[in-house]
Amino acid sequence: MKKTTVICFANNKGGSGKSTTCANVGYALAQSGRKVLLIDGDMQLNLSLSFFDEDSVFEMAAGAKNLFRVMQGRAVLEECVTDTKYENLWLVPSSTLMSGIEFELFPKLQREFILRKALAAIKESGKYDYILVDAPPTLGTWVINILAASDKVVIPVEASPWGLFGLANMFEFIGEIRGIAPQLEVLGITVTKVSERKNYFKQTMQTLAESGNYVFENYVRVDVNIEKAQDESQPVIAFSPKSRSSQEFIALAKEIDEKCQ
Numbered sequence: 001m002k003k004t005t006v007i008c009f010a011n012n013k014g015g016s017g018k019s020t021t022c023a024n025v026g027y028a029l030a031q032s033g034r035k036v037l038l039i040d041g042d043m044q045l046n047l048s049l050s051f052f053d054e055d056s057v058f059e060m061a062a063g064a065k066n067l068f069r070v071m072q073g074r075a076v077l078e079e080c081v082t083d084t085k086y087e088n089l090w091l092v093p094s095s096t097l098m099s100g101i102e103f104e105l106f107p108k109l110q111r112e113f114i115l116r117k118a119l120a121a122i123k124e125s126g127k128y129d130y131i132l133v134d135a136p137p138t139l140g141t142w143v144i145n146i147l148a149a150s151d152k153v154v155i156p157v158e159a160s161p162w163g164l165f166g167l168a169n170m171f172e173f174i175g176e177i178r179g180i181a182p183q184l185e186v187l188g189i190t191v192t193k194v195s196e197r198k199n200y201f202k203q204t205m206q207t208l209a210e211s212g213n214y215v216f217e218n219y220v221r222v223d224v225n226i227e228k229a230q231d232e233s234q235p236v237i238a239f240s241p242k243s244r245s246s247q248e249f250i251a252l253a254k255e256i257d258e259k260c261q
Ligand SMILES: Nc1ncnc2c1ncn2[C@@H]1O[C@H](COP(=O)(O)OP(=O)(O)OP(=O)(O)O)[C@@H](O)[C@H]1O
Pocket: 013, 014, 015, 016, 017, 018, 019, 020, 021, 042, 044, 046, 135, 136, 137, 192, 193, 194, 220, 221, 222, 223, 224, 226, 227, 230, 245
């Protein structure tokens, strides 16, 4: 049977490119023939908005088939899988009610493992090659759930003066989670929103290289097409396949795919 790899995109630093990377890597993997299930783990709904217009996203968020309902134990994950308009690519939408997820999890037994349990059957079925989870910019019980349910974590880091702040915390946090979820591996750090002409890009790359963590060779540069695509509820690769960032995301997805084999 096929193996399903669960990869989450996490960094407690907000705006580091998690959702954009998750959406585009997912789309590129699907285009290359991999079967991909995306899970929107953030109440900001950004991953869902990368594939559906606002009205549809809010409708799904308020409905009975979204991740919050799964976490409440009121729906099974398989029932919440929604088709996207793209081949090989499916989504479990989020809900704005995820703002209350910490309270929802608190009284539950083994509260760190609720997502892992919710994913067990779908992972076991081997229906997908990859399950990609977009994490919010927090480090609470919900993100512990995401990390504990994942085989790999990709950490998007913005090439900016503040981009590396908090990264040490993130690694410490991951180290602690490995104590309860030893399967979890850092697949690598991916550098986003790069402007090569700026000094701190070089500094960022150097600091990351010295940290001893794997840094993906393919980074993504600043590209206005990304926001234009998001405005059209599309990943940039679908919106503007020839754009620079599309090519960069396709190369990054290939690197991720190869590293997972
Ligand atoms: N390569 C890029 N070029 C230009 N803009 C980008 C690029 N990557 C991301 N952005 C923009 O940066 C912002 C933050 O990106 P994104 O939402 O993916 O980050 P995030 O880490 O998911 O944020 P949050 O922590 O809030 O979940 C978005 O407005 C997005 O359009």
